């Protein structure tokens with residue numbers, strides 16, 4: 142489920158579509174390698190000398206990426222907004238070393254996200270950080286809003302932690318819209334393992350608001366440029 146809001150009208154033969162695919166594949170490949178690096182970094186028991194040498198090597202690599210850079214308000218050319226592909230999302234972004242990354246698909250009137258958490262996402266030893274669980278749920282409930290045609294921003298997120306979320310275990314995150322009231326969108330979400338999907342480990346209630354159009358244009362100038 143790449144884009145809950147807009148299907149691309151480009152055909153696979155379209156050079157622009159081919160170029161976009163190529164760019165996204167390269168970004169995902171770098172993201173994948175960086176996630177392996179992050180995992181290796183938080184697991185390593187290497188000597189201080191080795192660790193220092195690696196820090197120097199990574200600094201040299203970072204130097205190669207510093208050229209033309211986007212500022213926080215810019216939407217990457219490889220993204221779709223609002224709703225859709227976010228290559229650098231900290232939850233779903235295949236290009237983000239922070240992201241598990243979660244893969245999202247439609248599911249029973251809502252959406253389901255599948256991912257594994259690693260040691261980099263650890264809270265209590267061996268289990269996921271509660272803030273990471275909240276982040277997964279917040280994101281997926283946002284996707285549920287977008288998939289229902291009502292993209293919005295979180296104004297309230299309530300999480301209940303019923304059981305610890307195991308690391309390196311396939312997870313199933315679910316979210317759906319329960320009601321709407323004018324610009325407010327009410328959602329529910331949950332996290333379970335793939336193995337025991339009916340044993341809810343974390344559950345959440347989220348309220349989202351579709352911003353007033355003037356507020357949305359002020360917050361996201363790209364909406365003006367797109368017209």
Ligand SMILES: CCCCC/C=C\C/C=C\C/C=C\C/C=C\CCCC(=O)SCCNC(=O)CCNC(=O)[C@H](O)C(C)(C)COP(=O)(O)OP(=O)(O)OC[C@H]1O[C@@H](n2cnc3c(N)ncnc32)[C@H](O)[C@@H]1OP(=O)(O)O
Pocket residue numbers: 223224225279280281282283284287292293294295296297323324325350351352353354356357
């Ligand atoms: C067309 C643009 C759509 C923009 C969507 C943006 C992102 C979605 C993009 C992609 C979706 C796809 C995937 C999901 C991705 C990510 C999910 C993560 C989501 C987040 O990570 S998001 C970051 C954290 N989130 C914030 O950073 C919001 C801070 N917030 C604000 O920026 C404003 O709040 C805003 C702009 C939301 C609304 O502003 P506004 O001016 O349009 O609306 P207003 O203030 O009038 O509120 C309307 C009614 O909500 C009530 N209300 C407001 N706040 C409340 C609260 N806290 N508690 C209880 N009720 C509240 C009011 O009381 C009124 O209720 P009533 O009408 O009954 O009086």
